[in-house]
Amino acid sequence: MGQTIKDIFSFEEYPRYERIGLLIFIVIILIFPLVVGHAYSRAVMIKFLLFALFGIGWNLIGGYGGQVDLGQAKNVGFGAYTTALMMVWWNTPFWITVPIGMIIAAFESFGVAYPMFRLKGHYFAIATLCVALVWKELFIFWDWTGGARGVEIPVKATADFVHMQFPSTIYYHYFVFFLFITQLLYMNWFKKSKLGYELQAVRDNEEAAASLGINVTWTKVKTYTITGGLGGVGGSFMAVYYLYIDPDLVMPLDLSILIAMTVLVGGAGSMWGPIIGAAILIPLDMYLGAWLALIGGKYGIDYMIYSFIIMIIAAREPKGIWGIVERMRRKG
Amino acid sequence: MELATQLITYGLLMGFIFAFIALGLALIFGVMNIVNFAHGEFMMIGMYVALLISSYLPLDPLVSLPVAAVVGFFLGIISYRYLVQHILRGPMVAQLFGTFGLMLFLRYLFMLIFGPDVRSVKHGILVGKTLSLGWVMLDLSKVVSAGLCLLLFAFVYWMINRTRLGRALKATSIDAEAARYMGIDTEKMNTLAWGIGGATVGIAGGLLAHFYYVTPTVGMLFILIAFATVALGGFGSITGAFIAGLIIGLIQVIGGHYLSELKFTFVYIAYFLAVVLRPRGFFGW
Amino acid sequence: MLLGVKNLVKEFGGVVANADISFKLEKDEIVGLIGPNGAGKTTLFNCIAGYYKPNSGKVFFDGKDITGWPAHRTARAGIGRTFQVMRIMPNLTVEENTMIGGLCRTNNPRVARKEAQEILKLVDLTREANAYPTALPIATQKRIELARALATKPKLLMLDEVAAGLNPLETKEIIQTLQRIKEERNLTLFLTEHVMEFIMAISERVIVIAAGRKIAEGQPEEVAKEEKVIEAYLGERYAKGK
Numbered sequence: 001m002g003q004t005i006k007d008i009f010s011f012e013e014y015p016r017y018e019r020i021g022l023l024i025f026i027v028i029i030l031i032f033p034l035v036v037g038h039a040y041s042r043a044v045m046i047k048f049l050l051f052a053l054f055g056i057g058w059n060l061i062g063g064y065g066g067q068v069d070l071g072q073a074k075n076v077g078f079g080a081y082t083t084a085l086m087m088v089w090w091n092t093p094f095w096i097t098v099p100i101g102m103i104i105a106a107f108e109s110f111g112v113a114y115p116m117f118r119l120k121g122h123y124f125a126i127a128t129l130c131v132a133l134v135w136k137e138l139f140i141f142w143d144w145t146g147g148a149r150g151v152e153i154p155v156k157a158t159a160d161f162v163h164m165q166f167p168s169t170i171y172y173h174y175f176v177f178f179l180f181i182t183q184l185l186y187m188n189w190f191k192k193s194k195l196g197y198e199l200q201a202v203r204d205n206e207e208a209a210a211s212l213g214i215n216v217t218w219t220k221v222k223t224y225t226i227t228g229g230l231g232g233v234g235g236s237f238m239a240v241y242y243l244y245i246d247p248d249l250v251m252p253l254d255l256s257i258l259i260a261m262t263v264l265v266g267g268a269g270s271m272w273g274p275i276i277g278a279a280i281l282i283p284l285d286m287y288l289g290a291w292l293a294l295i296g297g298k299y300g301i302d303y304m305i306y307s308f309i310i311m312i313i314a315a316r317e318p319k320g321i322w323g324i325v326e327r328m329r330r331k332g
Numbered sequence: 333m334e335l336a337t338q339l340i341t342y343g344l345l346m347g348f349i350f351a352f353i354a355l356g357l358a359l360i361f362g363v364m365n366i367v368n369f370a371h372g373e374f375m376m377i378g379m380y381v382a383l384l385i386s387s388y389l390p391l392d393p394l395v396s397l398p399v400a401a402v403v404g405f406f407l408g409i410i411s412y413r414y415l416v417q418h419i420l421r422g423p424m425v426a427q428l429f430g431t432f433g434l435m436l437f438l439r440y441l442f443m444l445i446f447g448p449d450v451r452s453v454k455h456g457i458l459v460g461k462t463l464s465l466g467w468v469m470l471d472l473s474k475v476v477s478a479g480l481c482l483l484l485f486a487f488v489y490w491m492i493n494r495t496r497l498g499r500a501l502k503a504t505s506i507d508a509e510a511a512r513y514m515g516i517d518t519e520k521m522n523t524l525a526w527g528i529g530g531a532t533v534g535i536a537g538g539l540l541a542h543f544y545y546v547t548p549t550v551g552m553l554f555i556l557i558a559f560a561t562v563a564l565g566g567f568g569s570i571t572g573a574f575i576a577g578l579i580i581g582l583i584q585v586i587g588g589h590y591l592s593e594l595k596f597t598f599v600y601i602a603y604f605l606a607v608v609l610r611p612r613g614f615f616g617w
Numbered sequence: 618m619l620l621g622v623k624n625l626v627k628e629f630g631g632v633v634a635n636a637d638i639s640f641k642l643e644k645d646e647i648v649g650l651i652g653p654n655g656a657g658k659t660t661l662f663n664c665i666a667g668y669y670k671p672n673s674g675k676v677f678f679d680g681k682d683i684t685g686w687p688a689h690r691t692a693r694a695g696i697g698r699t700f701q702v703m704r705i706m707p708n709l710t711v712e713e714n715t716m717i718g719g720l721c722r723t724n725n726p727r728v729a730r731k732e733a734q735e736i737l738k739l740v741d742l743t744r745e746a747n748a749y750p751t752a753l754p755i756a757t758q759k760r761i762e763l764a765r766a767l768a769t770k771p772k773l774l775m776l777d778e779v780a781a782g783l784n785p786l787e788t789k790e791i792i793q794t795l796q797r798i799k800e801e802r803n804l805t806l807f808l809t810e811h812v813m814e815f816i817m818a819i820s821e822r823v824i825v826i827a828a829g830r831k832i833a834e835g836q837p838e839e840v841a842k843e844e845k846v847i848e849a850y851l852g853e854r855y856a857k858g859k
Contacts, residue, residue: 003727068425068428119607122424126603131600134597137593137597137600138594141593193726194725194726197720198717200706201706203708204706205704207700208700209689210668210687210688210689211666211704211766212721213689213718213721214689214721215689216689261436299440299444300439300440300443300444301440301444303436304436304437309433310430313433314415314427314430315419318423
């Protein structure tokens, strides 16, 4: 038991300056809303933390597992809809809807995982894409989930910790940060667990992993299931933050792609990848992109820049920006 | 009976078109084992070529076809030379997100230039006219498009199997190293595959613009259909792409008739079932 | 009998890679599998260890019928193997690579790590424990593969061309390492090799296959003199000439 606690909280295998960096990062995030009162900036920060959260979950299967999953948005959607619908129908407390959403997402992921993992590489990626699209179209088609109209979560008048609704963004900031830290610690433990090691072995060389007794497919299935569950958490957050969800908001293809690309650019398979990737994309999108759209009606330049970065990274350093950092560190 | 004929005819027509769209994808994958995620965007650009030519010049959008072919050809070649060539050396993950980045880049480039609005080609010989054949009513543009796609598909097929250049391409796709030993310049083959892929799908875009709306995001829709087609037919097989295209066309039209909101869903499900039950597709490797 | 192969046949689309091969391995033996290029040695290994499913025939190991078992099951049953083409995990350290093998026998990564450290001592890799394998020379990487396979606590260790690419000094070292680990860990070794000096030096018994069939079996010196064996390697003329 004590060992597990140590595994969760200990970052000792990271070099000292990374640990210091993480500490500084945490401190900055903690004091941010106390220092910055500007509503838009706070919203940007929340979105950054949300995408970093998404990235951590995806990093398990996409980074440590090496399987490019382009359908994570379906899991976000499962979480979001579970929370939204349960609140609308039964006024369920938020923290009860979260595990249920996670279980639903994990359950579905488990169900599709076995057939999908018979595929490799591109075939697998496209299969994940198709599955997510099928779900999105179903959610649009179904009336009981609100269809294309979406679901509106009833607004509470005052700060409500049971349903996690608050009048001021400051609460949401710490709320999403809490979720982020939780998943970060989980990831930290996961890396050092048996499944974590087996997964990395599978990523690096499937045949060798099999020769060492690892059931390759089962390892991937387990990880994909976990990633599914983790994705649901961010979705649940979205439901109570935006107070309105619909299939185009919580489970579009673009979200899946964004989550995957963010981690790949930042550095898949590393702790910093999701953080770096989100730190580049979200401000780019929310500041440059929004500004240009506003003043000139020009859309998409932020994504253009981002996709250009993606191409360069793919061609030069597939391990992402963190990969560049590590490469320079090894030389110096 | 009339309904069945109508649906089947339409299904086959769309099938020829889908098959032609998928052709470039199958070719590129066959020759160098890489999936071009930007394939749909090449098509989207072809659609814009048709849109621009018909909107700004007093020309029929049909004239845009050769232009779209040339644009697509160069787009393919440039993509290969400046991006794909470099990512081929890297891990599979990089290959995946390299062309993915290209896809996003082109999509948002066009969104920047043209805005996200949906437009359509308004005038043209083929636009908005219908054809009556017995008891079947067909869009003229779809009939001509399907016919042209079929013709061009046959042309490419002939080229691959009967010309020296085509056989060099085929050899490269079977075993690049062996092809090199036989004196084939595989770099040139790779470039050519991208050029042909871009050209064919550019033409497809020009044709599609006659009856489908034009917007920067249309690429994603069609590339998924193309994937489903190629996966069903077998990545790398041109014959497979043809047969699969017909099947997908039928699924889409027939399924779409009964549940029109889910017409693409049926295609995605078909893809999923195809790769799960028969990962290699009918003819692929 | 530790390993028994009976009438094993494996074909690939018309090409028969292994045709009706039968042999036995007893506990504590060191047996070599030799044959010219393309004889089907690696195919045989793969059929036994579970990377290929034999078309027909049986494989028995440690009292169980393991025919057709997938690779991870045979590993758990006690068959360890190394690969002809290096299959190390480049993003894990030497110690972690070895640990992975240990996770076959324990659910606790800490225990696996401790055992990995013991094994690294055994194969003389303690210094390189925290290094990444890709930076290390081939001879060292071979020892990593060995260490990793050892961590699964195998009863039978199958080595696929472990001496390939090694110079004579490195070959000698690996022979010593192999003999040492065999003693320490109570192993049976089954090696396939090209390099004659290596396999003749280390094997107690050799099996010769050519063109998919077993053509000879016995003590190394005797087998080397057999006409069929010389013919397989050098062609008919030399065989007759001898």
